[in-house]
Amino acid sequence: MGAAIARSLRTAGHDVVVWNRSPKDLGEIGLADAPLTADPAGAVRDADAVIVCVRDHHASRELLERLAPGLTAGVPVVNVSTGTPEDAVASADAAAALGIAYVTGAIMVPTALVGTEHHLVLCAGGQDAVAAARPVLAGLGGVTDVLGEDHAVPPALDLAMLDVFFAGMYAFLHSAALVRAHGIEPSAYLPYATGILETLGAELPNLAQAFELRKYDRGQASLEMCLRGLEHVVAATEAAGVAPALPRLVRDVTRAQMERAKPGVDWESVAEGLTDPAR
Ligand SMILES: NC(=O)c1ccc[n+]([C@@H]2O[C@H](COP(=O)([O-])OP(=O)(O)OC[C@H]3O[C@@H](n4cnc5c(N)ncnc54)[C@H](OP(=O)(O)O)[C@@H]3O)[C@@H](O)[C@H]2O)c1
Numbered sequence: 001m002g003a004a005i006a007r008s009l010r011t012a013g014h015d016v017v018v019w020n021r022s023p024k025d026l027g028e029i030g031l032a033d034a035p036l037t038a039d040p041a042g043a044v045r046d047a048d049a050v051i052v053c054v055r056d057h058h059a060s061r062e063l064l065e066r067l068a069p070g071l072t073a074g075v076p077v078v079n080v081s082t083g084t085p086e087d088a089v090a091s092a093d094a095a096a097a098l099g100i101a102y103v104t105g106a107i108m109v110p111t112a113l114v115g116t117e118h119h120l121v122l123c124a125g126g127q128d129a130v131a132a133a134r135p136v137l138a139g140l141g142g143v144t145d146v147l148g149e150d151h152a153v154p155p156a157l158d159l160a161m162l163d164v165f166f167a168g169m170y171a172f173l174h175s176a177a178l179v180r181a182h183g184i185e186p187s188a189y190l191p192y193a194t195g196i197l198e199t200l201g202a203e204l205p206n207l208a209q210a211f212e213l214r215k216y217d218r219g220q221a222s223l224e225m226c227l228r229g230l231e232h233v234v235a236a237t238e239a240a241g242v243a244p245a246l247p248r249l250v251r252d253v254t255r256a257q258m259e260r261a262k263p264g265v266d267w268e269s270v271a272e273g274l275t276d277p278a279r
Contacts, residue, residue: 001053001080001107001111001114002018002020002051002053002054003018003024003029003030003031003111004111004112004114004115005051005053005080005114005140006018006031006034007029007030007031007114007115008114008115008119008139008140008141009051009136009139009140010031010034011115012115012138012139012140012141013139014136014139016031016034016035017034017035017036017037017043017044017047018031018034018035018036018037018043019036019037019038019039019040019043020036021054021059024036039066040063040066040067040070041066041067041068041069041070041071042070043067043070044067044070044071044075044077045070047071047072047075048075048135048136049075049076049077049078049132049133049135049136050067050071050075050076050077050078051077051078051079051080051105051136052064052067052077052078052079052080052081053079053080053081053107054081055081056081056082056083056087057079057081057083057087057088057090057091059081060079060081060083060091061090061091061094064077064079064091064094064095064098064100065094065098068098068099068100071100073099073101074101074128074132075101075132076101076102076103076125076129076130076132076133076136077095077100077101077102077103078103078104078105078123078133078136078137079091079095079102079103079104079105080105080106080107080121082106082155082158083155084155084159085151085152085153085155085156085159086152087155088104088151088152088154088155089151089152091104091151092104092125092151101125101126101128101129101132102125102126102129103123103124103125103129103130103133104123104124104125104151104154104155105121105122105123105137105154106121106122106123106154106155106157106158107119107120107121107140108120108121108122108158108161109142113142114140114141115140115141116141116142117141117142118141118142119140119141119142119143120142120143120145121137121140121142121143121144121145122145122147122153122154122157122158123137123144123145123146123147123154124146124147124148124149124150124151124152124153124154125149125151126149127149130146168197170246171246172193174237174242174243174246174247175189175193176189176193177240177242177243178233178236178237178240178242181240181241181242182240206218206268207268207271210266210268210269210271211268211271214272216261216265216266216268216269217265217266218266219264219266220266221266221267222263222264222265222266222267223254223257223258223261223265223266223267223269223270224258224263224264225267226254226267227251227254227255227258230247230250230251230254231251233247233250233251234247234248234251253270253273254267254270256270256273257269257270257272257273260272
């Protein structure tokens, strides 16, 4: 990702100096003739902006300490290394202690989309630091979403999207295994899967509203009715010899919610169990 960022910035007309912990063949990563320095403080000495992109926040905090002596006051450092909201806040605190104008970023696209109109980076930080970082973020193409000053927000959204993406991919693969057990190849199932995902997408605004208002009374799908369907999914999964953990989990949270909710309440009231410490 660091190489993709550097290539994009060069294409956008920035002079880029690169640093990586271990030596790299810059030609191989499309950065032939880019200046490469051996020391982070040297890499940032004349910079008007710095992007940090390493494996995690443990690595990036160590790096912030090493590059800080080379920074000119007010030069923004944008850290796009992935981590938890807690990691991001700890790194922002460490940067503040070092006197760094610091921005937390989260890149929401794979490397191939960096530098294209499809690029998306979420960021947060003090207004001056974010304003100073705007030109370098613009060099990554696409959209920069500024989300205020709370450094926890970009990683919270980043991980929320990973959460729904991986759970969704696993749910698709699980359902494909179920139909395959009955002689239906995943590619033949695809049009139906795509259709139900469109229905799911259209349902999200209703789920979001119900969750926000804690009102579960649309009357479209009661817990009781959904539980009957989910019991069938579990039974069919077990009969097919497919790993049952996922449908059992969804059935069990539905059962648990039925025990505490009034009869006739909508299925999405299972949201109440997500933040209930007794769940
Ligand atoms: N790849 C993507 O599509 C993507 C998308 C969004 C976000 N990201 C995020 O971008 C960051 C980098 O991802 P990547 O795909 O480039 O991962 P990667 O290919 O595994 O590269 C990891 C980078 O971190 C460096 N590093 C690891 N530990 C370090 C340490 N202790 N001190 C200094 N440098 C250290 C590595 O240096 P060495 O070469 O010396 O090992 C390497 O440059 C991650 O936080 C990732 O989650 C990646």
